[in-house]
Amino acid sequence: MVRAFWPSEDAAEGSGLTWVFAVLLVAGLGLVSALIGGTLRLRFGWADAAVLGLFALVGLSAGHAADRRPALNLAWEWGGLAVAYMLARSLPRTKRETNTLAAILVATATAIAVYGLFQIAYELPTVRDRYRANPELVLRELGLESTGPSRRMYEDRLLGSNEPFATFGLANSLAGFLLGPTVLLAAVCLERLRKRAPIGLIPYVLAAVPGLILLACLIATKSRSAYLGLGLALALLAFRSIGAISGRTLRWVTLSSLILIGAMVAVGYAAGQLDLLVLTQSSTSLKYRYEYWQGAWRILKFVPGAFWQGLGPGNFAGPYLIYKLPEASEEISDPHNLFLEVWTTAGIFALTSLVAALALTLRASFGKATASHVSAEEVPMRANADSSRVGWLLAWGASGWMLAATLNLINPFSPLLGPLNPFQGDLFLRWIILGIGWVVAIALIWPLWNSVNLPAESAGAAVIAVVVNLLAAGGIGMPAVSLMLWLSMALALNLRDDRAEGLERRLGRTPTFLIAAAWAALLGSFVGTTVPYWKSESAIVEADRQMIPGRMNFERARGAYSRAIKADRFNVHPWIGLADLEYQFWLSPESKRDPRVWPRVLMAMDNAVGSPRNAANYGLQRRRAMIARAIEASLGDAARPGDLILLRTHAERALRLASKLNPTSPLIHAELAESSAAMNFLSVAQAEAKEALRLDALTPHLDKKLPDELRTRLQAEIPEWAEKAKQGESFNPAS
Secondary structure, three states: OHHHHOOOOOHHHOOOHHHHHHHHHHHHHHHHHHHHHOOEEEOOOHHHHHHHHHHHHHHHHHHHOOOHHHHHHHHHHHHHHHHHHHHHHHOOOEHHHHHHHHHHHHHHHHHHHHHHHHHHHHHHHHHHHHHHHOHHHHHHHHOOOOOOHHHHHHHHHHHOOOOOOOOOOOHHHHHHHHHHHHHHHHHHHHHHHHHOOOOOOHHHHHHHHHHHHHHHHHHHOOOHHHHHHHHHHHHHHHHHHEOOEOHHHHHHHHHHHHHHHHHHHHHHHHOOOOOOHHHHOHHHHHHHHHHHHHHHHHHHHHOOOHHHHOOOOOOOHHHHHHHOOOOOOOOOOOOOOHHHHHHHHHOHHHHHHHHHHHHHHHHHHHOOOOOOOOOOOEEOOEOOOOHHHHHHHHHHHHHHHHHHHHOOOOOOOOEOOOOOOOOOOEHHHHHHHHHHHHHHHHHHHHHHHOOOOOOHHHHHHHHHHHHHHHHHHOOOOOHHHHHHHHHHHHHHHHOOOOOHHHOEEEEOHHHHHHHHHHHHHHHHHHHHHHHHHHHHHHHHHHHHHOOOOOOOOHHHHHHHHHHHHHHOOOOOHHHHHHHHHHHHHHHOHHHOOOOOOHHHHHHHHHHHOOOHHHHOOHHHHHHHHHHHHHHHHHHHHHOOHHHHHHHHHHHHHHHHHHHHHOOOOHHHHHHHHHHHHHOOOHHHHHHHHHHHHHHHHHOOOHHHOOOHHHHHHHHHHHHHHHHHHHHOOOOOOOO
């Protein structure tokens, strides 16, 4: 529940490492309890072996990742998911407890959906009005540039779309999270109808309220793959209900559901929340996905070792820039397909493990009973349970609301400010909405939910829905999205106590001790690889405090950045911060424009890209060139010829590397052309200018095209450069 309360799209930056630590501690409590009691009870089968094999391979892939820090952070997020999956498999003792766990997930998703609808109705319109009134102020608060692609991207999200994203960074991520619980709630309603025992209309009416909230928010995300996954799962549930539910009742439920969905779509269209582009742009969206998949396949084909062992978590974006198609729509961080994402992350054997895990789980969900007898070491899940345990489960589910604030994962007493969410919201209000939404949701669904036991087929249908969505939306590497997939799989396996997968095994102290030793090694590895990063980021925060405009303390900031660099050799952030600091110092009155200062800026950037993992960082190389150009502009007429040669060489070299790392960008080739011309590399300038114009004509995306002024200038300069090249003019640094 807690992991859904704040974004997971920035997990590569370590935002969820505190959650991983908390999950590891919960597992430790369970193991201590088992060691004291002398018995460890768990469920484990071939599907679990495949799941853990996948997680292990993803973790190992971080060892050969080019950019190690995001790979390590994401590997631990996968590790936290593995522990959460095994806890969900082993802690519930009865079907009713598993049933309650599913209800907690549905209530959590409903609370998120309530906040998403609140966002549509109030929060986003308020932020749009504030941005239109003073865009420069908002951009400055968010730390975004007032011009350039970052502003265009921000405005596209804020002004050009109206989809909710709630506690996530993207609407597609929100849709992926809501999908599984929506299927589970529909499945409970159908299962209750199968019993045909009268309970009255009121429980159905109460449960319909969270159902409508989930459905409304899901529709508002405009996620076509989520629509497809939901439709397929509901059709499967309806098909399996034929014969178990009277034909008249099933037809009535199907017809009323279709009418209700149609009415919600009509209301959304009338309110301007939905439009025909959701349907008419489906082929375009699929075309974009196909372009992503082609780029991913080229990575697997051409990057050495990628086919067998992957690139490591969080390392897809860099190679994709090199191998993406020139006409591809955007620079992506994952292939938008769960199978390709796992393959490019950890290799072909990880893909095999994922396919095996899904296949074995679905076979267990929909297969026939196989457990003909139960040994003394295997105990089936009992249908009934002590109600006090269910009460405790609900109470601790609700406590997740408090835990999110206690762990400082969502601080309700400070304003939210960050580029992940295109608004400056009130976290206290968000926290209140999530808490109230959860309590009300569990109260509304419980009268119906408590009257049935969730069948394994329902959780299996939820798995299918999420998988269909992830086939085109991506997100298996985003913890809050993929957590719903793994928990749905765990629920499906738990509920089959008529098969080996659902039987509980009891282990003695010796195997429990060995598992506890493995847990201790895992915890030690977590501390050893994560604490240095936390120390480094803490030092960066201290450096940022010293760089507040009006009271900058450059010396203390340098010291803090130096500590950050020493703390974590894999973290590139302090190197970038140090380079920015030196540039700010060069511009400040304190430096008095000392000519010995600005070379330190170049040196800091050289150090940032000095290691092999950072040399292949396109963003760093581009930033390196921009800083060199900015220094040249700051020097102005005071620049000596030698200074110009150094700065222009620095910029030209950085842009050349950037063009190799992003070969389909017209803008990079255009900048390299003009930079080469300034160095009198006229033949190179001509070639780069022609390539820039070729790529500009090839891409259909306006945001990828050259500015009109730059395109016109290149077209005029190409013949001039050709003429000068024929005349063999010598290089003049001051020209």
